[in-house]
Amino acid sequence: MSMTKARREELQNKLLRAVWRRGAKFSAAEFAAEQGVTTSTVYRHLAQLEAAGRLIKNKAGGRLLYRLAEEQKNMEFHRPFPDESYIWGKYYAEFLAELPKIAFNNLEYAFVEMANNALNHSEGETVKIYCSKNGCEVSFLIRDDGVGIFRKIADAFQLPELSFAVLE
Numbered sequence: 001m002s003m004t005k006a007r008r009e010e011l012q013n014k015l016l017r018a019v020w021r022r023g024a025k026f027s028a029a030e031f032a033a034e035q036g037v038t039t040s041t042v043y044r045h046l047a048q049l050e051a052a053g054r055l056i057k058n059k060a061g062g063r064l065l066y067r068l069a070e071e072q073k074n075m076e077f078h079r080p081f082p083d084e085s086y087i088w089g090k091y092y093a094e095f096l097a098e099l100p101k102i103a104f105n106n107l108e109y110a111f112v113e114m115a116n117n118a119l120n121h122s123e124g125e126t127v128k129i130y131c132s133k134n135g136c137e138v139s140f141l142i143r144d145d146g147v148g149i150f151r152k153i154a155d156a157f158q159l160p161e162l163s164f165a166v167l168e
Contacts, residue, residue, distance in 0.1 A: 011035060012045050016054065016135035019066045026066060054135050068134035071095075077119070077127045084115035092131060096138060107138060114142045122146025 003011070014035065019026050028042040035042075046066060049055040058065045073095045077087070088111055096104060118127045124146030131140050147155075153165035 008045070011037070011041075012049055013135075015042070015045055015049060016068060019055065020068050020134070020136040023067070024065055028064075068136060070132050070134045072130070072132045074128070074130045077129075079125050081119040081127060084112045084119055087115060087129070088112055091129075095131065096133065099138070103138075107140075111140060111142075114140065117149075118142050118144040118146070121152070122148070123152075 015031065018031050028046065029039050032039045032042045046055060046057070050057050050066075054069050056067050056069050058067070073091065075087070075091055082090075088108055092111065093108070096107060099107065115127070115129065118124070122144040124144040126145050128143045129140065130143075131138070133139075150162055150165040153159070153168050154162050157165070157168060159165055159168075
């Protein structure tokens with residue numbers, strides 16, 4: 001029996017999440033039983049996801065191991081820094097455009113706030129932004145070579161120890 005397009009997409013999204021959550025413990029046979037499909041159907045969809053660049057297949061002994069394919073977009077900026085909203089719009093908005101609208105909006109807000117702290121308050125000369133995504137998650141790491149918030153607080157309040165800044 002043929003699957004509808006919606007059912008195929010649902011099954012493939014569930015496959016991606018199962019591979020992501022279970023990692024090396026992922027079993028096509030167990031997944032097939034959970035979803036009420038044949039193991040050959042699962043392997044066919046795994047092959048389609050691999051061909052689309054969304055999964056990576058490795059062989060370990062006699063076992064097939066799957067992991068989500070990951071894309072990265074890493075940037076480095078030096079003083080004078082561009083505006084954080086400009087960075088989002090020029091370098092990351094298109095990279096993350098396939099996210100659900102609410103996830104995209106929340107991520108944009110968090111990114112702009114974190115980037116603003118690094119660009120405008122760190123007193124550093126360089127800001128590096130690392131972004132990676134796969135079929136189930138997005139992560140950002142924003143690093144700067146500035147003094148750090150706790151050093152700024154300790155200096156501003158003339159605290160005797162840096163650890164006291166955490167309490168301020």
